[in-house]
Amino acid sequence: MAKLFAYHQFENVLDQGTLAELVDFTLTNEANYTLSNVARVGEKVIDTTSRYSLTLLKPSKFKHVFIEKLTALSDDIFYHLNMSRFKISKFEFQLSAHGNGAFFKQHIDTISHQSTGKSSRVISAVFYYHLTPKEFEGGELVLYPLPFLPGDDQPVVINPMNNKLVVFPSVAPHEVLPVTLQKSDFSKYRFSVNCWLHK
Numbered sequence: 001m002a003k004l005f006a007y008h009q010f011e012n013v014l015d016q017g018t019l020a021e022l023v024d025f026t027l028t029n030e031a032n033y034t035l036s037n038v039a040r041v042g043e044k045v046i047d048t049t050s051r052y053s054l055t056l057l058k059p060s061k062f063k064h065v066f067i068e069k070l071t072a073l074s075d076d077i078f079y080h081l082n083m084s085r086f087k088i089s090k091f092e093f094q095l096s097a098h099g100n101g102a103f104f105k106q107h108i109d110t111i112s113h114q115s116t117g118k119s120s121r122v123i124s125a126v127f128y129y130h131l132t133p134k135e136f137e138g139g140e141l142v143l144y145p146l147p148f149l150p151g152d153d154q155p156v157v158i159n160p161m162n163n164k165l166v167v168f169p170s171v172a173p174h175e176v177l178p179v180t181l182q183k184s185d186f187s188k189y190r191f192s193v194n195c196w197l198h199k
């Protein structure tokens, strides 16, 4: 027994010029990336046993690039996730970087047991990019089926390919497998823009 949530992958998402600007922005902001935190009942804590990576909380002008892109893709996103369209009340963004040994253990992106009166994350959208040639290995995104729903679905393993966007419901359990990278060179990390569409 196990059933996967619907998910979808879009390839060749950004034009080459915008992608090059995003890479430039990422590399010039290396010093502003800090150790990623995780949410624990109402507060953010650093717990490197569940998440080990770097995050940049202010994606600056790229916020607008991704708001435009996600808005343009929104009909496709709702369709492929089998969701009825809702009014997106907020877009939330983080940039992440995974170097050697980085990972994010299985989790969900929304704290659904809390009713805070605030908007909540409903759709997770992760955009991947890296320099070529790619030098890291691993770092796949695994989407897990829900074990208590009828079905024979197996976990799905998604390759964090350059210029790819993957979308899935924020309630779907998922994990980032450990990255291996021989060099300690930041420019060779697994980069992502993590976006959440709030209802």
Ligand SMILES: O=C(O)CCC(=O)C(=O)O
Residues within 6 Å of the ligand: 096, 104, 109, 126, 140, 141, 160, 174, 175, 176, 192, 194
């Ligand atoms: O980088 C990824 O593939 C997913 C990251 C993630 O799960 C998160 O930031 O919540």
Ligand SMILES: [Fe+2]
Residues within 6 Å of the ligand: 107, 108, 109, 124, 174
């Ligand atoms: Fe996540």
